[in-house]
Amino acid sequence: MPSSKETLHQFGFTDSEADIYLALNTRGEMDVPSLAKELGLSRTAIYDVLNTLLAKGYIDYRKQGRNAYYKAGHPNKLAGLLEEKKRETALLAGDMEETIRQLTGSFNLAQNKPGVRFFEGEDGIHDVLDYIANGFKPNTELLSFVKVKPPQYEKQLNSAVDAFIKKRIAAGVKTLVLAIDNEEGKKLKQNDKDALRETRLVPEHDLSPGFFGGEIFMYNNDVCMATVEEERFFALAISSPAIANMFKSIFFSQWVLLS
Incomplete structure:
Protein backbone atom coordinates (compact mmCIF):
# COMPACT_ATOMS: atom_id res chain seq x y z
CA MET A 1 0.00 0.00 0.00
CA LYS A 77 -11.80 17.84 2.50
CA LEU A 78 -9.51 15.70 0.37
CA ALA A 79 -12.56 13.84 -0.95
CA GLY A 80 -12.92 16.52 -3.61
CA LEU A 81 -9.59 15.35 -5.04
CA LEU A 82 -11.00 11.86 -5.41
CA GLU A 83 -14.06 13.14 -7.27
CA GLU A 84 -11.86 15.24 -9.53
CA LYS A 85 -9.65 12.23 -10.23
CA LYS A 86 -12.74 10.17 -11.07
CA ARG A 87 -13.86 12.82 -13.56
CA GLU A 88 -10.39 12.96 -15.11
CA THR A 89 -10.30 9.17 -15.32
CA ALA A 90 -13.73 9.08 -16.97
CA LEU A 91 -12.63 11.67 -19.53
CA LEU A 92 -9.39 9.80 -20.13
CA ALA A 93 -11.32 6.55 -20.58
CA GLY A 94 -13.60 8.26 -23.10
CA ASP A 95 -10.60 9.64 -24.99
CA MET A 96 -8.96 6.22 -25.02
CA GLU A 97 -12.13 4.52 -26.26
CA GLU A 98 -12.38 7.06 -29.08
CA THR A 99 -8.68 6.60 -29.91
CA ILE A 100 -9.10 2.81 -29.99
CA ARG A 101 -12.11 3.19 -32.27
CA GLN A 102 -10.19 5.49 -34.62
CA LEU A 103 -7.12 3.23 -34.63
CA THR A 104 -9.26 0.16 -35.23
CA GLY A 105 -10.75 1.81 -38.30
CA SER A 106 -7.29 2.76 -39.59
CA PHE A 107 -5.94 -0.71 -38.81
CA ASN A 108 -8.79 -2.41 -40.64
CA LEU A 109 -8.30 -0.16 -43.64
CA ALA A 110 -4.59 -0.95 -43.71
CA GLN A 111 -5.44 -4.67 -43.62
CA ASN A 112 -7.91 -4.25 -46.50
CA LYS A 113 -10.78 -5.08 -44.15
CA PRO A 114 -14.03 -3.13 -43.84
CA GLY A 115 -13.29 -0.15 -41.64
CA VAL A 116 -14.72 3.12 -40.37
CA ARG A 117 -13.07 6.48 -39.73
CA PHE A 118 -14.57 9.53 -38.07
CA PHE A 119 -13.66 13.17 -38.77
CA GLU A 120 -14.79 16.20 -36.79
CA GLY A 121 -14.30 19.95 -36.57
CA GLU A 122 -12.56 22.35 -38.93
CA ASP A 123 -9.47 20.13 -39.20
CA GLY A 124 -11.80 17.26 -40.03
CA ILE A 125 -12.99 19.06 -43.17
CA HIS A 126 -9.49 19.08 -44.63
CA ASP A 127 -8.69 15.61 -43.29
CA VAL A 128 -11.71 13.87 -44.84
CA LEU A 129 -11.20 15.53 -48.23
CA ASP A 130 -7.51 14.59 -48.14
CA TYR A 131 -8.57 11.06 -47.20
CA ILE A 132 -10.82 10.89 -50.27
CA ALA A 133 -8.19 12.39 -52.58
CA ASN A 134 -5.54 9.96 -51.32
CA GLY A 135 -7.85 7.11 -52.32
CA PHE A 136 -7.93 8.10 -55.99
CA LYS A 137 -6.58 5.42 -58.32
CA PRO A 138 -6.32 5.17 -62.11
CA ASN A 139 -9.84 4.99 -63.55
CA THR A 140 -11.44 6.04 -60.24
CA GLU A 141 -14.88 7.53 -60.72
CA LEU A 142 -16.25 9.73 -57.97
CA LEU A 143 -20.01 9.79 -57.40
CA SER A 144 -21.48 12.54 -55.25
CA PHE A 145 -24.72 13.65 -53.71
CA VAL A 146 -23.90 17.33 -53.25
CA LYS A 147 -25.57 20.01 -51.18
CA VAL A 148 -24.10 23.07 -52.87
CA LYS A 149 -22.46 25.24 -50.23
CA PRO A 150 -25.38 25.88 -47.89
CA PRO A 151 -24.87 28.82 -45.49
CA GLN A 152 -23.51 26.80 -42.58
CA TYR A 153 -20.85 25.26 -44.85
CA GLU A 154 -19.49 28.36 -46.53
CA LYS A 155 -17.02 29.56 -43.92
CA GLN A 156 -15.60 26.10 -43.25
CA LEU A 157 -15.67 24.46 -46.66
CA ASN A 158 -14.74 26.98 -49.33
CA SER A 159 -10.94 26.72 -49.19
CA ALA A 160 -10.94 22.98 -48.44
CA VAL A 161 -13.33 22.16 -51.29
CA ASP A 162 -11.45 24.33 -53.80
CA ALA A 163 -8.19 22.56 -52.92
CA PHE A 164 -9.90 19.17 -53.18
CA ILE A 165 -11.30 19.93 -56.65
CA LYS A 166 -7.84 20.94 -57.87
CA LYS A 167 -6.39 17.65 -56.59
CA ARG A 168 -9.18 15.68 -58.23
CA ILE A 169 -8.72 17.38 -61.59
CA ALA A 170 -4.94 16.94 -61.39
CA ALA A 171 -5.50 13.22 -60.78
CA GLY A 172 -7.80 13.03 -63.80
CA VAL A 173 -10.72 11.80 -61.71
CA LYS A 174 -14.11 12.59 -63.21
CA THR A 175 -17.05 13.06 -60.89
CA LEU A 176 -20.74 12.46 -61.44
CA VAL A 177 -22.85 14.74 -59.27
CA LEU A 178 -26.47 14.79 -58.21
CA ALA A 179 -27.44 18.21 -56.91
CA ILE A 180 -30.69 19.99 -56.09
CA ASP A 181 -32.34 21.77 -59.01
CA ASN A 182 -32.10 25.29 -57.64
CA GLU A 183 -30.08 28.40 -58.45
CA GLU A 184 -26.92 27.09 -56.80
CA GLY A 185 -27.26 23.72 -58.50
CA LYS A 186 -27.60 25.39 -61.89
CA LYS A 187 -24.45 27.46 -61.25
CA LEU A 188 -22.59 24.28 -60.37
CA LYS A 189 -23.71 22.59 -63.58
CA GLN A 190 -22.59 25.55 -65.71
CA ASN A 191 -18.97 24.94 -64.65
CA ASP A 192 -19.01 21.18 -65.29
CA LYS A 193 -16.62 21.21 -68.24
CA ASP A 194 -13.85 23.08 -66.44
CA ALA A 195 -14.30 20.96 -63.31
CA LEU A 196 -14.16 17.56 -65.05
CA ARG A 197 -17.67 16.93 -63.81
CA GLU A 198 -21.12 15.93 -65.02
CA THR A 199 -23.99 17.24 -62.94
CA ARG A 200 -27.62 16.21 -63.06
CA LEU A 201 -30.20 18.21 -61.14
CA VAL A 202 -32.86 16.63 -58.98
CA PRO A 203 -36.18 18.53 -58.70
CA GLU A 204 -36.76 19.44 -55.07
CA HIS A 205 -40.32 18.09 -55.15
CA ASP A 206 -38.90 14.64 -55.97
CA LEU A 207 -36.83 14.55 -52.79
CA SER A 208 -37.76 13.29 -49.36
CA PRO A 209 -37.28 15.91 -46.61
CA GLY A 210 -33.67 15.94 -45.47
CA PHE A 211 -32.41 13.84 -48.40
CA PHE A 212 -29.70 16.42 -49.08
CA GLY A 213 -28.97 17.03 -45.41
CA GLY A 214 -25.28 16.58 -46.14
CA GLU A 215 -22.96 15.29 -48.82
CA ILE A 216 -22.13 11.72 -49.82
CA PHE A 217 -19.07 10.68 -51.83
CA MET A 218 -18.73 7.20 -53.35
CA TYR A 219 -15.58 5.89 -55.01
CA ASN A 220 -13.76 2.57 -55.29
CA ASN A 221 -14.93 0.60 -52.22
CA ASP A 222 -15.46 3.66 -50.05
CA VAL A 223 -18.32 5.89 -48.95
CA CYS A 224 -17.86 9.20 -47.12
CA MET A 225 -20.79 11.04 -45.57
CA ALA A 226 -20.41 14.60 -44.28
CA THR A 227 -22.70 17.14 -42.70
CA VAL A 228 -22.87 20.09 -40.32
CA GLU A 229 -25.08 20.01 -37.25
CA GLU A 230 -25.26 22.84 -34.74
CA GLU A 231 -22.39 24.50 -36.64
CA ARG A 232 -20.18 21.46 -36.02
CA PHE A 233 -18.76 19.57 -38.99
CA PHE A 234 -18.38 15.83 -38.87
CA ALA A 235 -17.90 13.07 -41.43
CA LEU A 236 -17.90 9.30 -41.51
CA ALA A 237 -15.78 7.29 -43.95
CA ILE A 238 -16.66 3.63 -44.51
CA SER A 239 -14.48 1.25 -46.48
CA SER A 240 -16.63 -1.72 -47.50
CA PRO A 241 -17.34 -3.08 -50.99
CA ALA A 242 -20.86 -4.15 -50.00
CA ILE A 243 -21.81 -0.77 -48.52
CA ALA A 244 -20.15 1.14 -51.37
CA ASN A 245 -22.05 -0.90 -53.96
CA MET A 246 -25.32 -0.32 -52.12
CA PHE A 247 -24.84 3.46 -52.16
CA LYS A 248 -23.71 3.41 -55.79
CA SER A 249 -26.87 1.51 -56.74
CA ILE A 250 -28.99 4.17 -55.05
CA PHE A 251 -27.03 6.87 -56.86
CA PHE A 252 -27.37 5.32 -60.32
CA SER A 253 -31.07 4.55 -59.86
CA GLN A 254 -31.61 8.30 -59.53
CA TRP A 255 -28.98 9.14 -62.16
CA VAL A 256 -30.70 7.04 -64.84
CA LEU A 257 -34.08 8.64 -64.14
CA LEU A 258 -32.58 12.06 -64.88
CA SER A 259 -30.92 11.10 -68.16
Whole structure:
Protein backbone atom coordinates (compact mmCIF):
# COMPACT_ATOMS: atom_id res chain seq x y z
CA MET A 1 0.00 0.00 0.00
CA PRO A 2 1.45 3.42 -0.89
CA SER A 3 2.31 5.86 1.89
CA SER A 4 0.13 8.89 2.59
CA LYS A 5 2.71 11.10 0.91
CA GLU A 6 2.77 8.90 -2.20
CA THR A 7 -1.02 8.99 -2.39
CA LEU A 8 -1.05 12.78 -2.07
CA HIS A 9 1.50 12.91 -4.90
CA GLN A 10 -0.85 10.89 -7.08
CA PHE A 11 -3.55 13.49 -6.46
CA GLY A 12 -1.40 16.46 -7.40
CA PHE A 13 0.40 17.50 -4.20
CA THR A 14 4.01 18.61 -4.59
CA ASP A 15 6.68 17.30 -2.19
CA SER A 16 6.54 20.47 -0.09
CA GLU A 17 2.74 20.58 -0.07
CA ALA A 18 2.54 16.96 1.06
CA ASP A 19 5.25 17.42 3.74
CA ILE A 20 3.62 20.51 5.24
CA TYR A 21 0.09 19.09 5.10
CA LEU A 22 1.19 15.83 6.77
CA ALA A 23 3.20 17.69 9.42
CA LEU A 24 0.16 19.77 10.35
CA ASN A 25 -2.05 16.69 10.27
CA THR A 26 0.15 14.64 12.61
CA ARG A 27 1.56 17.35 14.91
CA GLY A 28 -1.39 19.68 15.09
CA GLU A 29 -1.16 23.45 15.10
CA MET A 30 2.22 24.92 14.10
CA ASP A 31 3.67 28.29 13.17
CA VAL A 32 6.06 29.00 10.31
CA PRO A 33 9.30 28.89 12.38
CA SER A 34 8.29 25.47 13.75
CA LEU A 35 7.53 24.15 10.26
CA ALA A 36 10.84 25.51 8.94
CA LYS A 37 12.75 23.76 11.72
CA GLU A 38 10.77 20.53 11.34
CA LEU A 39 11.04 20.25 7.56
CA GLY A 40 14.29 22.05 6.79
CA LEU A 41 12.61 24.46 4.38
CA SER A 42 13.03 28.21 4.08
CA ARG A 43 10.33 30.39 5.58
CA THR A 44 9.65 31.92 2.16
CA ALA A 45 9.03 28.48 0.65
CA ILE A 46 6.77 27.54 3.56
CA TYR A 47 4.70 30.71 3.23
CA ASP A 48 4.21 30.00 -0.48
CA VAL A 49 3.01 26.46 0.19
CA LEU A 50 0.78 27.51 3.08
CA ASN A 51 -0.93 30.08 0.86
CA THR A 52 -1.55 27.38 -1.76
CA LEU A 53 -2.99 24.94 0.79
CA LEU A 54 -5.14 27.70 2.31
CA ALA A 55 -6.50 28.64 -1.12
CA LYS A 56 -7.45 25.00 -1.73
CA GLY A 57 -9.13 24.72 1.66
CA TYR A 58 -6.91 21.93 2.97
CA ILE A 59 -5.61 23.86 6.00
CA ASP A 60 -6.86 26.58 8.36
CA TYR A 61 -5.10 29.26 10.40
CA ARG A 62 -5.65 31.66 13.25
CA LYS A 63 -3.91 34.86 14.30
CA GLN A 64 -2.61 35.43 17.81
CA GLY A 65 -1.03 38.82 18.10
CA ARG A 66 1.56 39.06 15.36
CA ASN A 67 1.86 35.31 14.99
CA ALA A 68 -0.11 33.00 12.70
CA TYR A 69 -0.76 29.37 13.58
CA TYR A 70 -1.72 26.77 10.98
CA LYS A 71 -3.46 23.42 11.26
CA ALA A 72 -4.71 20.80 8.84
CA GLY A 73 -8.36 20.82 7.90
CA HIS A 74 -10.39 17.66 8.28
CA PRO A 75 -9.11 14.97 5.86
CA ASN A 76 -12.63 14.68 4.43
CA LYS A 77 -11.80 17.84 2.50
CA LEU A 78 -9.51 15.70 0.37
CA ALA A 79 -12.56 13.84 -0.95
CA GLY A 80 -12.92 16.52 -3.61
CA LEU A 81 -9.59 15.35 -5.04
CA LEU A 82 -11.00 11.86 -5.41
CA GLU A 83 -14.06 13.14 -7.27
CA GLU A 84 -11.86 15.24 -9.53
CA LYS A 85 -9.65 12.23 -10.23
CA LYS A 86 -12.74 10.17 -11.07
CA ARG A 87 -13.86 12.82 -13.56
CA GLU A 88 -10.39 12.96 -15.11
CA THR A 89 -10.30 9.17 -15.32
CA ALA A 90 -13.73 9.08 -16.97
CA LEU A 91 -12.63 11.67 -19.53
CA LEU A 92 -9.39 9.80 -20.13
CA ALA A 93 -11.32 6.55 -20.58
CA GLY A 94 -13.60 8.26 -23.10
CA ASP A 95 -10.60 9.64 -24.99
CA MET A 96 -8.96 6.22 -25.02
CA GLU A 97 -12.13 4.52 -26.26
CA GLU A 98 -12.38 7.06 -29.08
CA THR A 99 -8.68 6.60 -29.91
CA ILE A 100 -9.10 2.81 -29.99
CA ARG A 101 -12.11 3.19 -32.27
CA GLN A 102 -10.19 5.49 -34.62
CA LEU A 103 -7.12 3.23 -34.63
CA THR A 104 -9.26 0.16 -35.23
CA GLY A 105 -10.75 1.81 -38.30
CA SER A 106 -7.29 2.76 -39.59
CA PHE A 107 -5.94 -0.71 -38.81
CA ASN A 108 -8.79 -2.41 -40.64
CA LEU A 109 -8.30 -0.16 -43.64
CA ALA A 110 -4.59 -0.95 -43.71
CA GLN A 111 -5.44 -4.67 -43.62
CA ASN A 112 -7.91 -4.25 -46.50
CA LYS A 113 -10.78 -5.08 -44.15
CA PRO A 114 -14.03 -3.13 -43.84
CA GLY A 115 -13.29 -0.15 -41.64
CA VAL A 116 -14.72 3.12 -40.37
CA ARG A 117 -13.07 6.48 -39.73
CA PHE A 118 -14.57 9.53 -38.07
CA PHE A 119 -13.66 13.17 -38.77
CA GLU A 120 -14.79 16.20 -36.79
CA GLY A 121 -14.30 19.95 -36.57
CA GLU A 122 -12.56 22.35 -38.93
CA ASP A 123 -9.47 20.13 -39.20
CA GLY A 124 -11.80 17.26 -40.03
CA ILE A 125 -12.99 19.06 -43.17
CA HIS A 126 -9.49 19.08 -44.63
CA ASP A 127 -8.69 15.61 -43.29
CA VAL A 128 -11.71 13.87 -44.84
CA LEU A 129 -11.20 15.53 -48.23
CA ASP A 130 -7.51 14.59 -48.14
CA TYR A 131 -8.57 11.06 -47.20
CA ILE A 132 -10.82 10.89 -50.27
CA ALA A 133 -8.19 12.39 -52.58
CA ASN A 134 -5.54 9.96 -51.32
CA GLY A 135 -7.85 7.11 -52.32
CA PHE A 136 -7.93 8.10 -55.99
CA LYS A 137 -6.58 5.42 -58.32
CA PRO A 138 -6.32 5.17 -62.11
CA ASN A 139 -9.84 4.99 -63.55
CA THR A 140 -11.44 6.04 -60.24
CA GLU A 141 -14.88 7.53 -60.72
CA LEU A 142 -16.25 9.73 -57.97
CA LEU A 143 -20.01 9.79 -57.40
CA SER A 144 -21.48 12.54 -55.25
CA PHE A 145 -24.72 13.65 -53.71
CA VAL A 146 -23.90 17.33 -53.25
CA LYS A 147 -25.57 20.01 -51.18
CA VAL A 148 -24.10 23.07 -52.87
CA LYS A 149 -22.46 25.24 -50.23
CA PRO A 150 -25.38 25.88 -47.89
CA PRO A 151 -24.87 28.82 -45.49
CA GLN A 152 -23.51 26.80 -42.58
CA TYR A 153 -20.85 25.26 -44.85
CA GLU A 154 -19.49 28.36 -46.53
CA LYS A 155 -17.02 29.56 -43.92
CA GLN A 156 -15.60 26.10 -43.25
CA LEU A 157 -15.67 24.46 -46.66
CA ASN A 158 -14.74 26.98 -49.33
CA SER A 159 -10.94 26.72 -49.19
CA ALA A 160 -10.94 22.98 -48.44
CA VAL A 161 -13.33 22.16 -51.29
CA ASP A 162 -11.45 24.33 -53.80
CA ALA A 163 -8.19 22.56 -52.92
CA PHE A 164 -9.90 19.17 -53.18
CA ILE A 165 -11.30 19.93 -56.65
CA LYS A 166 -7.84 20.94 -57.87
CA LYS A 167 -6.39 17.65 -56.59
CA ARG A 168 -9.18 15.68 -58.23
CA ILE A 169 -8.72 17.38 -61.59
CA ALA A 170 -4.94 16.94 -61.39
CA ALA A 171 -5.50 13.22 -60.78
CA GLY A 172 -7.80 13.03 -63.80
CA VAL A 173 -10.72 11.80 -61.71
CA LYS A 174 -14.11 12.59 -63.21
CA THR A 175 -17.05 13.06 -60.89
CA LEU A 176 -20.74 12.46 -61.44
CA VAL A 177 -22.85 14.74 -59.27
CA LEU A 178 -26.47 14.79 -58.21
CA ALA A 179 -27.44 18.21 -56.91
CA ILE A 180 -30.69 19.99 -56.09
CA ASP A 181 -32.34 21.77 -59.01
CA ASN A 182 -32.10 25.29 -57.64
CA GLU A 183 -30.08 28.40 -58.45
CA GLU A 184 -26.92 27.09 -56.80
CA GLY A 185 -27.26 23.72 -58.50
CA LYS A 186 -27.60 25.39 -61.89
CA LYS A 187 -24.45 27.46 -61.25
CA LEU A 188 -22.59 24.28 -60.37
CA LYS A 189 -23.71 22.59 -63.58
CA GLN A 190 -22.59 25.55 -65.71
CA ASN A 191 -18.97 24.94 -64.65
CA ASP A 192 -19.01 21.18 -65.29
CA LYS A 193 -16.62 21.21 -68.24
CA ASP A 194 -13.85 23.08 -66.44
CA ALA A 195 -14.30 20.96 -63.31
CA LEU A 196 -14.16 17.56 -65.05
CA ARG A 197 -17.67 16.93 -63.81
CA GLU A 198 -21.12 15.93 -65.02
CA THR A 199 -23.99 17.24 -62.94
CA ARG A 200 -27.62 16.21 -63.06
CA LEU A 201 -30.20 18.21 -61.14
CA VAL A 202 -32.86 16.63 -58.98
CA PRO A 203 -36.18 18.53 -58.70
CA GLU A 204 -36.76 19.44 -55.07
CA HIS A 205 -40.32 18.09 -55.15
CA ASP A 206 -38.90 14.64 -55.97
CA LEU A 207 -36.83 14.55 -52.79
CA SER A 208 -37.76 13.29 -49.36
CA PRO A 209 -37.28 15.91 -46.61
CA GLY A 210 -33.67 15.94 -45.47
CA PHE A 211 -32.41 13.84 -48.40
CA PHE A 212 -29.70 16.42 -49.08
CA GLY A 213 -28.97 17.03 -45.41
CA GLY A 214 -25.28 16.58 -46.14
CA GLU A 215 -22.96 15.29 -48.82
CA ILE A 216 -22.13 11.72 -49.82
CA PHE A 217 -19.07 10.68 -51.83
CA MET A 218 -18.73 7.20 -53.35
CA TYR A 219 -15.58 5.89 -55.01
CA ASN A 220 -13.76 2.57 -55.29
CA ASN A 221 -14.93 0.60 -52.22
CA ASP A 222 -15.46 3.66 -50.05
CA VAL A 223 -18.32 5.89 -48.95
CA CYS A 224 -17.86 9.20 -47.12
CA MET A 225 -20.79 11.04 -45.57
CA ALA A 226 -20.41 14.60 -44.28
CA THR A 227 -22.70 17.14 -42.70
CA VAL A 228 -22.87 20.09 -40.32
CA GLU A 229 -25.08 20.01 -37.25
CA GLU A 230 -25.26 22.84 -34.74
CA GLU A 231 -22.39 24.50 -36.64
CA ARG A 232 -20.18 21.46 -36.02
CA PHE A 233 -18.76 19.57 -38.99
CA PHE A 234 -18.38 15.83 -38.87
CA ALA A 235 -17.90 13.07 -41.43
CA LEU A 236 -17.90 9.30 -41.51
CA ALA A 237 -15.78 7.29 -43.95
CA ILE A 238 -16.66 3.63 -44.51
CA SER A 239 -14.48 1.25 -46.48
CA SER A 240 -16.63 -1.72 -47.50
CA PRO A 241 -17.34 -3.08 -50.99
CA ALA A 242 -20.86 -4.15 -50.00
CA ILE A 243 -21.81 -0.77 -48.52
CA ALA A 244 -20.15 1.14 -51.37
CA ASN A 245 -22.05 -0.90 -53.96
CA MET A 246 -25.32 -0.32 -52.12
CA PHE A 247 -24.84 3.46 -52.16
CA LYS A 248 -23.71 3.41 -55.79
CA SER A 249 -26.87 1.51 -56.74
CA ILE A 250 -28.99 4.17 -55.05
CA PHE A 251 -27.03 6.87 -56.86
CA PHE A 252 -27.37 5.32 -60.32
CA SER A 253 -31.07 4.55 -59.86
CA GLN A 254 -31.61 8.30 -59.53
CA TRP A 255 -28.98 9.14 -62.16
CA VAL A 256 -30.70 7.04 -64.84
CA LEU A 257 -34.08 8.64 -64.14
CA LEU A 258 -32.58 12.06 -64.88
CA SER A 259 -30.92 11.10 -68.16
